[in-house]
Amino acid sequence: MQGLERPASAGQSQGQGFGQAQAQGGRPEQHHVVIEGLAKRFGAVTVLEGLDLAIEKGEFLTLLGPSGCGKTTLLRIIAGFLDADAGRITVAGETLLGQPPHRRDFGMVFQNYAVFPHMTVFDNVAYGLRARNVPSADIGRRVERALERVRLGAFASRFPTQLSGGQKQRVGLARAIVIEPRLLLMDEPLSNLDAKLRIDMRSEIRLLQRELGITTLYVTHDQEEALAVSDRIAVLDKGRMLQVGGPKAIYDEHAHRFVADFIGNANQIAARVDGGLVHFAGGVSMPLPGAAPPAQPVTATLRPEDFRLSPSPDYTAALPVRVLLVSYLGARLRLSCELADGASLQADVDSDAIAPAAGETVSLWFNPGKVRLFSAEGWRV
Ligand SMILES: Nc1ncnc2c1ncn2[C@@H]1O[C@H](COP(=O)(O)OP(=O)(O)O)[C@@H](O)[C@H]1O
Ligand SMILES: [Mg+2]
Incomplete structure (x- = not known):
């Protein structure tokens, strides 16, 4: 199972993730949902590659990744609408293999709503209960309760067009x-709702999920949404799971260069590790916090908000940059800069600071503890 071996550094930061359960002697059934070695190809295109993921009971786990990375494909396989080429999925220790979608007892919410237009709100919600032959006396009570939970108690007899x-x-x-x-x-x-409603509804969904304790796998390409609602986030890119961890770990201790860039647009700065130092272009070197990795070319990441225009007890290292553009963003100034090697770098500094002028060369100070280093393959070193 390649997926278990590959993200060695991810394993350290993913908390109660899957890697740990394996290390404890390979009894993945202790998790509520276990996905192992899942693979899917469409013709010559590999969409999912030996994918592993475990979801705890009652957990809100978000699958986050750019458009086309395989999120919907994974969800459709779990729901039973699509077969995998390899791998297995169990829920509470029971395999899903060969179970048709309606036997899996999963709820599904789609981007395009997928409500039945010819049915009232009540009948839409009752549909799944009728299909399961729930007695009609119970149906009325359960539908009403569900509609109240989503604040649609007064809308039962409406049609979706209304x-x-x-x-x-x-x-x-x-x-x-x-x-x-x-x-x-x-x-x-x-994703089909406007920005304001999206933010309100994501809190509603999260509160409802917590109240009901429903184990949830939530898919989004929106990193802010993922950070806001999730217990844990699984970052997917090109069908590979790059990191699974809590929002803070995903934001601060990214296991892969892609995660650093995708979550919070970290600057990627070419550097070299040698003799226990990181050497940036333009002759700047700084000591490495912690154990020194072997000498190699690396990518260092720092977020725009990691920079200041002056040193302080924590901000002890600096990169010389040429400022190309200064944009006012309210509380912050965005400096679009150029590094000694010509690469671009964005820095957000306090708008109360004395702003440099375009064309000026300045030192951007940072806390060396915020620097993350990644190998040529992209994994954290
Ligand atoms: N039925 C299909 N036939 C061929 N290619 C598909 C099919 N469904 C999805 N794909 C391809 O698989 C990749 C992943 O798609 P998808 O799972 O929908 O991504 P996401 O939901 O992350 O945007 C895309 O490149 C997409 O074009
Ligand atoms: Mg999709």
Whole structure:
């Protein structure tokens, strides 16, 4: 299982992740959902590559990655709409292999709502209960309760055409939770809503999930959304799982260069590690905190907000840059700069600071403890 071996550094920072369970003697069944060695190709294109992931009971786990990285494909395989080429999935120790979608007891919420247009809100939500032959006396009670939970109690007799996008998605959510699913799968449920509503609804979803304790696998390409709602985040790129960890670990202790860039747009700075020092272009060197990795070319990352225009007890290292453009962003000034090797670098500094002029050369000070180093292959060193 390549996926288990590859992210060695990811394993250290992923907390109660899958790697740890394996290390404890390979009894992955102790997790609620276990995905092992999952692979999927469409023709010559490999979409998922030996993918491993474990989800704890009651956990809100977000699958985060750019468009086309395989998120929907993974969700469709878990839901049973698509077969994998290899690998296995278990829920509470029971394999899903060969189980049709409706037997899996999963709730699913889709990006495009997928509500039935010819049915009332009530009938949309009742659908899954009727399909499971729930007695009609119970159906009324359960549908009402689900609609109240998503704040649609007064909308039961409406048709979807009489609802806003946000309300339609609430119907989708009620329909998914009313069956009391073993697993709730959500595929970019907020991406068709406007920005303000997206932020309100993500909190609603999170509160509801916590209240009901539903194990949830949530898909998004929006890193801010992922950081805001998740217990843990699994970062996917080109069908490979690069890191699984809590929001803070994903933000601060990225296991892969891609994660640093995708979450919070870290600057990527070419450097070399040699003799226990990091050497940047332009003759700047700084000592490495911690054990020195072997001599090699590396990419160092620093976020725009990691820079200041003057030194302080923590900000002890500096990079000389030429300022190309100064943009006012309210509380911050965004400096678009050029490094000694011609590479670009963005720095956000306090807008109360005395702003450098375009064309000026300045020192950008940073805390060496914020620097993360990545090998040529992209993994943390
Ligand atoms: N049925 C299919 N046939 C061929 N290629 C597909 C099919 N479904 C998805 N793909 C391809 O698989 C890759 C991953 O797609 P998808 O899982 O939808 O990504 P995401 O949801 O992360 O945007 C894309 O390159 C997409 O074009
Ligand atoms: Mg998708």
